[in-house]
Amino acid sequence: xxxxxxxxxxxxxxxxxxxxxxxxxxxxxxxxxxxxxxxxxxxxxxxxxxxxxxxxxxxxxxxxxxxxxxxxxxxxxxxxxxxxxxxxxxxxxxxxxxxxxxxxxxxxxxxxxxxxxxxxxxxxxxxxxxxxxxxxxxxxxxxxxxxxxxxxxxxxxxxxxxxxxxxxxxxxxxxxxxxxxxxxxxxxxxxxxxxxxxxxxxxxxxxxxxxxxxxxxxxxxxxxxxxxxxxxxxxxxxxxxxxxxxxxxxxxxxxxxxxxxxxxxxxxxxxxxxxxxxxxxxxxxxxxxxxxxxxxxxxxxxxxxxxxxxxxxxxxxxxxxxxxxxxxxxxxxxxxxxxxxxxxxxxxxxxxxxxxxxxxxxxxxxxxxxxxxxxxxxxx
Amino acid sequence: xxxxxxxxxxxxxxxxxxxxxxxxxxxxxxxxxxxxxxxxxxxxxxxxxxxxxxxxxxxxxxxxxxxxxxxxxxxxxxxxxxxxxxxxxxxxxxxxxxxxxxxxxxxxxxxxxxxxxxxxxxxxxxxxxxxxxxxxxxxxxxxxxxxxxxxxxxxxxxxxxxxxxxxxxxxxxxxxxxxxxxxxxxxxxxxxxxxxxxxxxxxxxxxxxxxxxxxxxxxxxxxxxxxxxxxxxxxxxxxxxxxxxxxxxxxxxxxxxxxxxxxxxxxxxxxxxxxxxxxxxxxxxxxxxxxxxxxxxxxxxxxxxxxxxxxxxxxxxxxxxxxxxxxxxxxxxxxxxxxxxxxxxxxxxxxxxxxxxxxxxxxxxxxxxxxxxxxxxxxx
Ligand SMILES: Cc1cc2nc3c(=O)[nH]c(=O)nc-3n(C[C@H](O)[C@H](O)[C@H](O)COP(=O)(O)OP(=O)(O)OC[C@H]3O[C@@H](n4cnc5c(N)ncnc54)[C@H](O)[C@@H]3O)c2cc1C
Ligand SMILES: Cc1cc2nc3c(=O)[nH]c(=O)nc-3n(C[C@H](O)[C@H](O)[C@H](O)COP(=O)(O)OP(=O)(O)OC[C@H]3O[C@@H](n4cnc5c(N)ncnc54)[C@H](O)[C@@H]3O)c2cc1C
Numbered sequence: 001x002x003x004x005x006x007x008x009x010x011x012x013x014x015x016x017x018x019x020x021x022x023x024x025x026x027x028x029x030x031x032x033x034x035x036x037x038x039x040x041x042x043x044x045x046x047x048x049x050x051x052x053x054x055x056x057x058x059x060x061x062x063x064x065x066x067x068x069x070x071x072x073x074x075x076x077x078x079x080x081x082x083x084x085x086x087x088x089x090x091x092x093x094x095x096x097x098x099x100x101x102x103x104x105x106x107x108x109x110x111x112x113x114x115x116x117x118x119x120x121x122x123x124x125x126x127x128x129x130x131x132x133x134x135x136x137x138x139x140x141x142x143x144x145x146x147x148x149x150x151x152x153x154x155x156x157x158x159x160x161x162x163x164x165x166x167x168x169x170x171x172x173x174x175x176x177x178x179x180x181x182x183x184x185x186x187x188x189x190x191x192x193x194x195x196x197x198x199x200x201x202x203x204x205x206x207x208x209x210x211x212x213x214x215x216x217x218x219x220x221x222x223x224x225x226x227x228x229x230x231x232x233x234x235x236x237x238x239x240x241x242x243x244x245x246x247x248x249x250x251x252x253x254x255x256x257x258x259x260x261x262x263x264x265x266x267x268x269x270x271x272x273x274x275x276x277x278x279x280x281x282x283x284x285x286x287x288x289x290x291x292x293x294x295x296x297x298x299x300x301x302x303x304x305x306x307x308x309x310x311x312x313x314x315x316x317x318x319x320x321x322x323x324x325x326x327x328x329x330x331x332x333x334x335x336x337x338x339x340x341x342x343x344x345x346x347x348x349x350x351x352x353x354x355x356x357x358x359x360x361x362x363x364x365x366x367x368x369x370x371x372x373x374x375x376x377x378x379x380x
Numbered sequence: 381x382x383x384x385x386x387x388x389x390x391x392x393x394x395x396x397x398x399x400x401x402x403x404x405x406x407x408x409x410x411x412x413x414x415x416x417x418x419x420x421x422x423x424x425x426x427x428x429x430x431x432x433x434x435x436x437x438x439x440x441x442x443x444x445x446x447x448x449x450x451x452x453x454x455x456x457x458x459x460x461x462x463x464x465x466x467x468x469x470x471x472x473x474x475x476x477x478x479x480x481x482x483x484x485x486x487x488x489x490x491x492x493x494x495x496x497x498x499x500x501x502x503x504x505x506x507x508x509x510x511x512x513x514x515x516x517x518x519x520x521x522x523x524x525x526x527x528x529x530x531x532x533x534x535x536x537x538x539x540x541x542x543x544x545x546x547x548x549x550x551x552x553x554x555x556x557x558x559x560x561x562x563x564x565x566x567x568x569x570x571x572x573x574x575x576x577x578x579x580x581x582x583x584x585x586x587x588x589x590x591x592x593x594x595x596x597x598x599x600x601x602x603x604x605x606x607x608x609x610x611x612x613x614x615x616x617x618x619x620x621x622x623x624x625x626x627x628x629x630x631x632x633x634x635x636x637x638x639x640x641x642x643x644x645x646x647x648x649x650x651x652x653x654x655x656x657x658x659x660x661x662x663x664x665x666x667x668x669x670x671x672x673x674x675x676x677x678x679x680x681x682x683x684x685x686x687x688x689x690x691x692x693x694x695x696x697x698x699x700x701x702x703x704x705x706x707x708x709x710x711x712x713x714x715x716x717x718x719x720x721x722x723x724x725x726x727x728x729x730x731x732x733x734x735x736x737x738x739x740x741x742x743x744x745x746x747x748x749x750x751x752x753x754x755x756x757x758x759x760x
Contacts, residue, residue, distance in 0.1 A: 001381065001607035036585060036595070048578050050430030050676050198428050205416060208598065215416070215597045218588065227381035229607075263675075295643075295677035296430050 002229045003030040003214075008221040009236030011040020012357055013347030015207050016071075016364035017234055017372070022212035024373060030214045030228060032221045034237075038208065041317075041348075042200040042357060049261050051287055051300040052199055056315070057255060058272060058285040058302075059200060062190040063358030069192045071365060076203040078194035079292055083187040085283075087274040089152045096187070096274055097128075098149050099180035115141055123181045128189070132175035149179065157276035161306050162253055162320065173321045187272075195291055232372075236347035238316060239332045247331040250352050252316035254309035257302045267301050281305045319352045326352075344371055382609045383410040383594075388601040389616030391420020392737055393727030395587050396451075396744035397614055397752070402592035404753060410594045410608060412601045414617075418588065421697075421728075422580040422737060429641050431667055431680040432579055436695070437635060438652060438665040438682075439580060442570040443738030449572045451745060456583040458574035459672050463567040465663075467654040469532045476567070476654055477508075478529050479560035495521055503561045508569070512555035529559065537656035541686050542633055542700065553701045567652075575671055612752075616727035618696060619712045627711040630732050632696035634689035637682045647681050661685050699732045706732075724751055 004027035007014045015038065018029045037043055041056040060083045063069055086093040087102075094102035100119075104112045118141050123129055131154070134146035154177050158166050166174045186193075196203045208215060216224070221237070235242055240250045258281070271289035275281065281303040288299050309316050319325065329352040336345045346367050348355050355363065384407035387394045395418065398409045417423055421436040440463045443449055467476040474482035480499075484492045498521050503509055511534070514526035534557050538546050546554045566573075576583045588595060596604070601617070615622055620630045638661070651669035655661060661683040668679050689696050699705065709732040716725045726747050728735050735743065 001604050036588070046426030046430055046432075050426055050432070050673060052426075052430070208416070211598070214599045214603075217595045217597065218591070219594045223594075224381050227609075293430060297675035297677060 001030065001227070003028045004231050005029045005234055006221070006225075006228055006230040006232075007031045007234040007236070009033060009040065009347065009349075010035075010038040010204070010208075010215065010217075011236060011347060012042060012360045013236040013350075013364050014040070014234065015204050016361055017346070017368055018213050019207045019210070020365070020368040021372060022210040024368075025375075026212065028212050028214075030216060030230070031208075032216045032219050032224060034218070034220045036217050037201070038215065038217075039201045039204040040236075042204075044199045044201050047259065047261070047300055049298055049300060050296055051261070051298075052291050052293055053259065053287045053300050053302065054200075054285075054290075055257075056317075057257065057304060058287070058290060059357065060188070060193070060271075060290065061195060061357055062188040062193045063356075064191045065358055065362055066192075067365065068358045068361045071361065072196075072203065075206040076196040076198065079197050080193070081195045081290060081292065082193055083272065083290070084185055084270045085187045085272045085274060086268075086270045087153060087276060088278065089276070093269060093273065095185040096153065097178045097180050098153055099185065100183050101185060103145075115145055118142055119181055125182055126184070127181040129179050129181060130175055131177040131179060134179065135175075149177065153177065153276055155276070157274065157282060160276075160280070160282050163306065163308065164320075168322070170321045170323055199291075233343045235343055235345050236350050238349040239329070239336065239345055239352060242343075242345075242350075243332055243335055246335075247328055249311065250329055250332075251320045251322075251325055252309040253318045253320055254307045254314040255317050256305040256307050256314070258305065259300060259302050261298055261300050263298045265297075265299070267299050316349065318354055319348075321354075381410065381607070383408045384611050385409045385614055386601070386605075386608055386610040386612075387411045387614040387616070389413060389420065389727065389729075390415075390418040390584070390588075390595065390597075391616060391727060392422060392740045393616040393730075393744050394420070394614065395584050396741055397726070397748055398593050399587045399590070400745070400748040401752060402590040404748075406592065408592050408594075410596060410610070411588075412596045412599050412604060414598070414600045416597050417581070418595065418597075419581045419584040420616075422584075424579045424581050427639065427641070427680055429678055429680060430676055431641070431678075432671050432673055433639065433667045433680050433682065434580075434665075434670075435637075436697075437637065437684060438667070438670060439737065440568070440573070440651075440670065441575060441737060442568040442573045443736075444571045445738055445742055446572075447745065448738045448741045451741065452576075452583065455586040456576040456578065459577050460573070461575045461670060461672065462573055463652065463670070464565055464650045465567045465652045465654060466648075466650045467533060467656060468658065469656070473649060473653065475565040476533065477558040477560050478533055479565065480563050481565060483525075495525055498522055499561055505562055506564070507561040509559050509561060510555055511557040511559060514559065515555075529557065533557065533656055535656075537654065537662060540656075540660070540662050543686065543688065544700075548702070550701045550703055579671075613723045615723055615725050616730050618729040619709070619716065619725055619732060622723075622725075622730075623712055623715055626715075627708055629691065630709055630712075631700045631702075631705050632689040633698045633700055634687045634694040635697050636685040636687050636694070638685065639680060639682050641678055641680050643678045645677075645679070647679050696729065698734055699728075701734075 005021055007018050007029055010031050010033035014031055018031050021027050021029050042059050044052055044054045047053050085096040087096040092105050094105045100116055118139050131146050134142045137143055267286045272283055272285050274283045283304050284301055286301045385401055387398050390411050390413035394411055398411050401407050401409050422439050424432055424434045427433050465476040466473040472485050474485045480496055498519050511526050514522045517523055647666045652663055652665050654663045663684050664681050666681045
């Protein structure tokens with residue numbers, strides 16, 4: 001078969017580029033996807049009870065980029081949704097990220113008031129600060145607050161999430177734990193926050209409508225590489241796999257989801273509840289809270305269990321945030337540079353980096369403009 | 381790309397053969413499907429309200445073949461379901477096919493009793509007879525009943541369904557209208573009657589699990605034919621298209637479905653209600669009645685409007701049952717014979733024939749044994 005572009009992976013990275021290439025350049029694209037569905041890790045589907053669930057963990061769309069918002073809006077309508085996360089701390093459910101409300105729920109009121117005043121003396125209402133800023137603070141009360149949050153919100157969750165003690169991770173991760181100087185209980189503060197009205201998968205389906213886009217499912221790209229002709233490869237799979245692990249396997253953390261249907265109106269108070277300290281799972285998602293599905297009796301939840309990633313057994317989810325692994329990745333990146341006229345590496349697996357969906361869309365649009373739609377540049 | 385078999389079409393015909401070829405022979409198959417989904421006309425999906433609906437009209441599984449039942453049972457569990465159809469006749473809802481209950485609802489009781497007795501004198505309780513048997517009957521009462529059923533149940537429905545008067549269709553169609561000499565209100569009397577527990581599409585997904593089966597969606601086979609290497613082609617698309625309409629286009633009837641969500645428990649009394657005489661649509665299906673989905677508030681229905689088939693505009697559904705078209709098909713069939721070592725034609729479009737799902741599965745299994753799994757025959 002002959003195509004202008006062969007794209008490996010039908011996630012956001014692959015599908016956005018396929019859409020651009022077919023509709024802006026009118027060129028022919030073959031997308032090869034090893035799974036039996038499109039949408040990558042954003043894949044959602046209706047389970048046997050009619051509840052729209054996210055197969056690979058809860059995906060909440062949020063962005064400050066009007067460009068990304070406008071782009072995706074061509075393929076979906078939206079349902080406004082503000083994500084709220086509660087954390088189970090000392091037997092109380094408190095807003096996460098930790099904010100002034102969390103403070104008031106957890107501490108005796110005089111103490112809470114005093115800390116609140118100390119915070120407001122140094123920071124503006126509405127500021128999003130990091131735990132590092134409190135740890136390094138001269139105010140003893142704020143140092144103590146930092147210790148409390150580190151201990152109760154961060155430490156246990158991190159150990160479960162990564163299977164590592166915080167000290168073993170990059171300092172940047174540890175220092176980045178956010179604290180909100182406000183009573184804003186939303187998990188995100190982005191300008192655009194919403195869920196695609198008919199689900200992510202349907203949004204992808206509409207992106208891929210062009211007759212110039214062919215979609216080969218159930219297929220690892222290596223199985224067909226020798227038999228397809230194309231001018232350029234866009235690779236959104238794992239970069240270490242592309243180079244046959246010549247510099248070793250890049251470490252990932254994996255996840256296991258335990259889905260459960262409950263015959264009741266509501267399972268929990270918020271779309272997501274984190275359990276930093278109890279149980280083996282890190283969080284429970286209740287999908288109806290995210291999607292506002294109104295007409296279903298009963299509700300489906302998922303418990304999320306972090307796991308060691310084992311190639312061929314489970315899926316790679318999160319790159320492990322350690323400097324040495326990033327350095328290992330750089331070896332691959334350098335290798336990729338040597339073939340950049342033939343292969344574009346893009347996406348969370350190809351760049352060994354956690355990206356939010358909006359970032360990955362922005363990146364795909366950017367790559368399209370910079371690396372692919374170059375004739376236009378020449379003309380200008 | 382190199383495959384042992386190239387299969388055109390991901391409906392029952394194509395998928396059953398793909399499954400057999402990959403799992404029994406361990407050979408490599410590429411399925412090419414022009415739509416963006418598997419399951420052919422049996423495709424179902426959850427609509428935006430979480431109701432499992434059938435995109436191409438209500439599909440009820442029924443068979444007397446233990447072989448077909450056992451085969452499909454490897455890929456799905458089942459929900460027992462007896463299909464009931466009511467017809468709106470003279471403002472009353474009566475069981476279809478016309479049976480002794482229909483008689484008693486529509487006629488004054490003494491008259492109904494008399495006709496019932498006349499029927500039971502000539503036929504056994506439980507018999508399924510044809511309208512032809514009544515039309516040719518010596519008993520005047522039964523002739524009148526035949527006229528009544530022809531007029532009220534058959535005539536209007538046929539004109540809507542085919543856009544033709546009954547006289548213009550094959551006599552076999554007209555004569556075949558069934559009448560049930562019983563109080564059995566079920567539409568089918570088959571030994572196995574059920575719906576796949578997780579839907580048809582999920583059943584297909586499980587059929588296609590083998591790594592030997594690759595699935596190319598959004599693609600007309602002609603687009604890739606020149607670039608794929610294979611030993612044998614299995615073609616389940618329209619046979620006239622395969623031969624580039626050299627003997628003219630085979631006439632089909634098409635359908636348009638109007639889906640509608642209602643915010644109530646139940647829309648109608650039965651899974652299917654036929655309107656032989658009123659409205660432009662022929663029938664209304666209420667999907668929850670078929671699938672027994674219990675936990676959805678509200679219900680989705682579809683009104684079914686027969687239409688003229690126009691190539692490229694809508695889909696071919698039913699071959700028009702006229703002798704001259706069958707003869708036209710025979711020209712294609714003869715042509716197919718001349719290339720039978722290279723191409724197997726199978727399925728409702730390739731054979732220009734209405735088949736129920738169980739028949740098409742039986743046929744695919746048979747073709748596999750007879751035409752494909754021939755090494756086994758040699759060994760025996
Ligand atoms: C648990 C979890 C929760 C998340 N929640 C959010 C959220 O709330 N909000 C948000 O903005 N972002 C969220 N994300 C991030 C989001 O999932 C990513 O931004 C997005 O999926 C990245 O898209 P991608 O196309 O780069 O990668 P992917 O979606 O992973 O797509 C890559 C595709 O390539 C395929 N592939 C890989 N190797 C091969 C091969 N050899 N041959 C063929 N195909 C191959 C894979 O099967 C996959 O489908 C979350 C991520 C995770 C893990
Ligand atoms: C309205 C309606 C209701 C029905 N209800 C019932 C029922 O209740 N019970 C029952 O047993 N049966 C029912 N049937 C019959 C059932 O749909 C068929 O038996 C079954 O779909 C036949 O399967 P198939 O694989 O032969 O054809 P299809 O399911 O039509 O599959 C053929 C596939 O080939 C694809 N294709 C065609 N041309 C090309 C091309 N050039 N390139 C690539 N792909 C191509 C098509 O897109 C299609 O997906 C019903 C049929 C209709 C129309």
